[in-house]
Amino acid sequence: MTTRYQAPRGTQDVLPEMQPYWQAVLDQAREVARLHGYHRLDTPMFEQAGVFEKGSGDTTDIVEKEMYTFTDRGEEHLALTPEWTPASCRAYLEHGMASWPQPVRLWTTHPMFRYDRPQKGRYRQHTQFGCEVIGSEDALVDAEVIGILWALYGRLGIRDVVVRLGSIDDHGPRRDYVQRLQDYYRPHLEKLSEDSKRRFERNPLRLLDSKDERDQPFKDAAPKLVDMLSPGAQAHHETVMAALQSAGIAFEIDPLLVRGLDYYNRTVFEIVPTEDERAQSTIGGGGRYDGLIEILGGPPTPGIGFGSGIERIILEMQKNGVSFDAAASADVYIVHRAEGSQPVAFRMAAELRKRGLSTVIGESGRSFKAQMRAANASGAQQAIIIGDDEMASGTAVLKPLRGDAEQRKVPFERVAGELGAGA
RNA sequence: GCAGCUGUAGCUCAGUUGGUUUAGAGCGCUGGUCUGUGGAACCAGAGGUCGGUGGUUCAAAUCCACCCAGCUGUACCA
CATH class of the missing domain: 3.30.930.10 (Bira Bifunctional Protein; Domain 2)
Incomplete structure (x- = not known):
């Protein structure tokens, strides 16, 4: 292990x-x-x-x-x-x-x-x-x-x-005040908490900051710096x-x-x-x-x-209830599963990115269904589908994932232009 | 630094007075039903030395000790 x-x-x-x-x-x-x-x-x-x-x-x-x-x-x-x-x-x-x-x-x-x-x-x-x-x-x-x-x-x-x-x-006048504060606390020193006894010597100002029960009775009557x-x-x-x-x-x-x-x-x-x-x-x-x-x-x-x-x-x-919507991880998701589809998908993704669209390519080995699920989960607006038929005809299927629009076929070389233009 | 509480899958949690060999559920993840179409449903799978180490016991997720981590308060500070 x-x-x-x-x-x-x-x-x-x-x-x-x-x-x-x-x-x-x-x-x-x-x-x-x-x-x-x-x-x-x-x-x-x-x-x-x-x-x-x-x-x-x-x-x-x-x-x-x-x-x-x-x-x-x-x-x-x-x-x-x-x-x-x-x-x-x-x-x-x-x-x-x-x-x-x-x-x-x-x-x-x-x-x-x-x-x-x-x-x-x-x-x-x-x-x-x-x-x-x-x-x-x-x-x-x-x-x-x-x-x-x-x-x-x-x-x-x-x-x-x-x-x-x-x-x-300021540091000078404060020394006078610290003197007065110590004069005030000195008679009560034995009744203070351990922390405050230490503060008395090392950092008297902090005496006023104590939250210890034992120190509370002395705080109200202590001289206040803001008053002088x-x-x-x-x-x-x-x-x-x-x-x-x-x-x-x-x-x-x-x-x-x-x-x-x-x-x-x-x-x-x-x-x-x-x-x-x-x-x-x-x-x-x-x-x-x-x-x-x-x-x-x-x-x-x-x-x-x-x-x-x-x-x-x-x-x-x-x-305060401030929250953010989960950001889409891509604008476009390419689903592909065909002989020779990898270079086509890879090149298409590069073209889309040049036009400013964030693009993710599905896992080559996975089924269409698995890739479509991933496309949906990615939050992408568009899926591009490249299978055997598309490879044969040189056209990709553009499938809108959000609205009611129908899917359509577009030749490989025009895909980036089509989607990029609308962006 | 001091005090208290907590610690079982990636997440949220079950787990009976220690006792059935492979420790469960939901969500999530992966796959399948549907070798070319997501959101739903159903089915399946992966994933845990039960925070770690040591001890008690025939037997420990369960009891004990120590350690580690997180949380709460306090000292401080953002």
Whole structure:
């Protein structure tokens, strides 16, 4: 018994029946990006690991526990892309995009790799639609990228989603806030969950994000960052909200929204289904990262962007009842069974394809009945029948498979012209 | 990472308190009834070491242990 191979844990095959969903998402993503004036950028599947270790932050879960890293034969320390933002910033610096007209608006669809526990909507390899705007600190750009996702989901038939919006201020003022937060929690430290005790030291902001029962009593009275933003961040936040409001984008302020990446400042957001309480239901999320380019060795340069998981978008589409008719696998199906019919069928198929008709040739050895069944199942509009009589007379039978039209005889050399003309 | 649930043909599932040698059904697939005409019907066939390994037993799909995979929640995140 040979072992049966299977797709690696957390990866999946996208079967033909699912391709219409992918095609729809990819098409609409491209269109929405175009409508907003974004340029496509593709980056490699893997990068020097430092891009993420420095860029994403080496205490983040993504880098600490989830990154696929490896050393190649040349002793280079590499990582499969776990998120796109640092990669796009690396490309921005490497290609001197600072000398392009600012800001630079970029988009992509890119596979992402994270070594975490697979579940529905959570995979070790998934694909994200991502947009980044580098070189602008305008709050209107924050609203713009949120608007891109909003437009995309709307075009794909996804209803009942809401933007969760927050601001986590700039890095400087945030230090003061974190101090206050720790002062608040310090007396209660013993009563907190184990996770939260750890958070207290390593990432105090996440204290507010806890879902543990024991931590709930302390959350309400805790100081909220959105209530004490620095003047600059406050004005920025208000501009974003006003813009979203004017565009009719449904959002709610989430004072507890803290995202897992170190580089975020000011605007952070997620888009979630209104009704769905699942842990991994977020379909898109992002935020501002004004310090990131500098961390990667560039000049101070503001930026903002998001990622949205295509697999999760498709799950939402299905929940919203979006479906696609099974596509016909051919326009024309050639049924043939006669001495010497193979070259005739083969050549006829080539002629038809030249005229743009997708054409499939039946299996030479099978009975007429079997081939006709296959022709019907293919969804083809027309069957072409070539048997002994046809070979003798040099004419093929054209049999419409869908309408009421009668079948007719057409000389071999005119078949492609007859069918192609109507196409 | 932690906790729980699940695992029998390609798919959806039956399988009685462990006990008849070749483990079943529907759908799908292939073929036939109809060696030249699809959609319907009928008939037949192929396809499973019952997730894997080891153990208990005269006997395991059924009981036990471990492993693998999927799902659910949680930590995180898209």
